[in-house]
Amino acid sequence: AQYGAPGDFDEWARITGDDSWAWANFQHYFRKIEKYVPNPTYAKEINAAAKGSDGPVKVGYFTSLHPQCEDFVTTCTNVDIPFSSDFNTSSGTRDDQGERVSSESAYFTKEVLARPNLVVALYAQVTRILFDTKAEGTPRAIGIEFARSENSPQYRAYAQKEVILSAGAIHSPHILLLSGIGDTGHLRDVKVDVVHDLPSVGSRLVDHPVMDLAFKDRGTTPKYIRPNSLLEAFKFLSAGFLYLTTRTGALSTNVAEAAAFVRSDDPKLFPPDEYPEKIKDTTSAKDSPDLELFSTICGYKDHGRYMYPHHTVGLHVTLLRPASAGTLRLKSSNPWDNPLMDPRYLAESEDIQKLVRGVRLLFKISKAEPLASRIDHSNTDPILDHGLLQKSDEELAEVIRERLSTLYHPAGTCRMAPRQDGGVVDSELRVYGVQGLRVCDASVYPTIVSGHTASVSLRTLKLD
Numbered sequence: 001a002q003y004g005a006p007g008d009f010d011e012w013a014r015i016t017g018d019d020s021w022a023w024a025n026f027q028h029y030f031r032k033i034e035k036y037v038p039n040p041t042y043a044k045e046i047n048a049a050a051k052g053s054d055g056p057v058k059v060g061y062f063t064s065l066h067p068q069c070e071d072f073v074t075t076c077t078n079v080d081i082p083f084s085s086d087f088n089t090s091s092g093t094r095d096d097q098g099e100r101v102s103s104e105s106a107y108f109t110k111e112v113l114a115r116p117n118l119v120v121a122l123y124a125q126v127t128r129i130l131f132d133t134k135a136e137g138t139p140r141a142i143g144i145e146f147a148r149s150e151n152s153p154q155y156r157a158y159a160q161k162e163v164i165l166s167a168g169a170i171h172s173p174h175i176l177l178l179s180g181i182g183d184t185g186h187l188r189d190v191k192v193d194v195v196h197d198l199p200s201v202g203s204r205l206v207d208h209p210v211m212d213l214a215f216k217d218r219g220t221t222p223k224y225i226r227p228n229s230l231l232e233a234f235k236f237l238s239a240g241f242l243y244l245t246t247r248t249g250a251l252s253t254n255v256a257e258a259a260a261f262v263r264s265d266d267p268k269l270f271p272p273d274e275y276p277e278k279i280k281d282t283t284s285a286k287d288s289p290d291l292e293l294f295s296t297i298c299g300y301k302d303h304g305r306y307m308y309p310h311h312t313v314g315l316h317v318t319l320l321r322p323a324s325a326g327t328l329r330l331k332s333s334n335p336w337d338n339p340l341m342d343p344r345y346l347a348e349s350e351d352i353q354k355l356v357r358g359v360r361l362l363f364k365i366s367k368a369e370p371l372a373s374r375i376d377h378s379n380t381d382p383i384l385d386h387g388l389l390q391k392s393d394e395e396l397a398e399v400i401r402e403r404l405s406t407l408y409h410p411a412g413t414c415r416m417a418p419r420q421d422g423g424v425v426d427s428e429l430r431v432y433g434v435q436g437l438r439v440c441d442a443s444v445y446p447t448i449v450s451g452h453t454a455s456v457s458l459r460t461l462k463l464d
Contacts, residue, residue, distance in 0.1 A: 004449030007285025018427035069257040072295035127335035129179040141437035169410040169443040202328035214299025216379035221298040222250035261289035317358030323348035414443035
């Protein structure tokens with residue numbers, strides 16, 4: 001789990017005009033849902049008193065790191081990136097027993113599922129929110145309509161108090177638009193009856209774009225997690241048996257085992273004589289990062305669908321605070337048609353400038369010890385990225401534009417902000433212009449956090 005920077009939440013408080021979102025007031029919601037699992041390696045470095053102890057989400061450390069990820073951490077400290085054993089503290093920017101913790105595993109326990117007032121509908125897709133528009137005044141959300149497939153029977157569920165929409169930054173605005181909440185002109189274009197004109201629904205789509213690099217590893221890596229040969233298939237089966245019996249081994253990893261958070265204007269990492277150009281600051285505070293560097297247990301392409309034939313060191317850079325924002329719109333009034341998304345990655349020049357700096361920093365890390373001894377920089381295979389070290393900034397920018405992909409952190413499409421500033425919900429997550437409807441997921445983020453979005457989403461509905 002990684003929560004972002006304290007400055008992110010102070011920025012949210014400024015945007016919304018609600019101090020309850022400021023880090024000093026909001027941080028206890030993180031502790032509320034945590035169950036911190038100590039690790040002896042970091043026992044002296046972690047303030048356990050600042051961690052939650054009885055929440056549903058277990059957080060902690062891996063029982064072991066793969067060697068290339070250990071080397072990454074050590075190398076980062078050798079190039080002047082300070083070491084931190086805990087990103088989630090007031091001073092800056094985890095899984096249990098080898099099994100990834102999710103919102104489902106943390107909250108939908110057997111005891112919860114057995115509650116008589118809870119019904120979980122599987123394989124159900126919400127097609128629209130139902131509103132009472134007959135009475136004079138403000139429309140009120142009274143329930144939802146859902147179905148299993150386009151041609152299956154439709155069902156309705158009615159709310160006694162409120163409807164809470166938590167479909168994520170893609171489908172929450174999708175459902176609002178299908179339900180008639182959005183820009184009037186767009187809704188009429190796709191023949192959706194307008195319930196309330198709210199132009200910002202689906203606007204300000206922001207994401208964390210990532211650039212992946214792979215270098216030849218002189219040693220071996222667990223690339224057999226996606227086997228390409230009979231031998232790798234055997235290793236995969238062996239790893240599977242080890243995982244099922246001990247919850248350890250290569251299959252217990254989250255793949256990206258080590259990370260570093262930096263600023264693209266840090267003079268120690270980007271000396272002004274080498275990087276004289278001033279880039280617009282998009283961070284939330286002077287100590288908040290705008291780049292994340294991370295190391296994976298092996299390199300990959302296409303989100304892991306392609307594994308290199310070589311053993312590789314995987315290094316990656318993510319833009320945490322992009323200035324560019326995209327849109328989400330309806331393709332049609334048919335709820336079974338996926339929405340149209342235009343992320344507009346790199347539309348603003350500062351975004352590509354920061355990613356070029358991030359790639360340059362990864363090159364520097366790959367050439368520093370102990371990682372340099374692991375990487376075979378004499379390798380000339382064009383499918384790897386050793387040749388990129390010789391490219392100019394302009395050439396690197398073109399490569400980044402060709403290869404940039406998503407880290408699956410969309411946010412901001414039902415933004416929490418004053419309505420006149422492009423808001424869709426107020427600081428209590430209530431949708432403007434209608435009654436009985438709230439949105440609670442990453443779509444409400446006023447600005448994207450300088451870290452990972454999932455953990456923050458679990459805290460967004462502030463329940464005491």
